[in-house]
Amino acid sequence: MLQPIDKKQRTQSLLADNAGVSFIDLMLATVVLTFGVLALANLQVLSSKSSTSSKGTAAALTVAETKLEQLKDSVFTSIVAEAPQAVTDAASGLTFTRQVTVTNDTPIAGAKTVTVIVSWSDTAGSHRIPVATVIAAPDL
Numbered sequence: 001m002l003q004p005i006d007k008k009q010r011t012q013s014l015l016a017d018n019a020g021v022s023f024i025d026l027m028l029a030t031v032v033l034t035f036g037v038l039a040l041a042n043l044q045v046l047s048s049k050s051s052t053s054s055k056g057t058a059a060a061l062t063v064a065e066t067k068l069e070q071l072k073d074s075v076f077t078s079i080v081a082e083a084p085q086a087v088t089d090a091a092s093g094l095t096f097t098r099q100v101t102v103t104n105d106t107p108i109a110g111a112k113t114v115t116v117i118v119s120w121s122d123t124a125g126s127h128r129i130p131v132a133t134v135i136a137a138p139d140l
Helices: 007-017 023-073
Strands: 082-088 095-104 111-122 125-136
Touching (some): 023 125
Antiparallel strands (some): 082 095, 111 125
8 A cells, every 4th residue: 555645755856856957958048048139139230220221311301401491592583403412411421412403384384393302322222312392483
């Protein structure tokens, strides 16, 4: 007949079987941790590229809007197309290529459609942003 084991003996028996962490458990935990750290490192690189691209886009829009405001404040007859030229944004330090195109009598007679195209290159590649507005002739 089997004799019952008391609680104290059973607890000691269980503890003796689970004396520590095996080498395989340690290696598996290391592999899982490594994949997690590599994923976070990749996320950091993507975040940095996205931040650089966003700064370039914001600066390009500032360059385009500044030129459009200058044209809106000028005499209507002096609003003409401009060849591409290099422009450096003081705030970001980036250099852009800005081109102005003007289409007369569009969308209505006596108006001009002005498009400012700003392009630049950075670590994420080449970018191009067109910004357009319509300027009407003043009533005399």
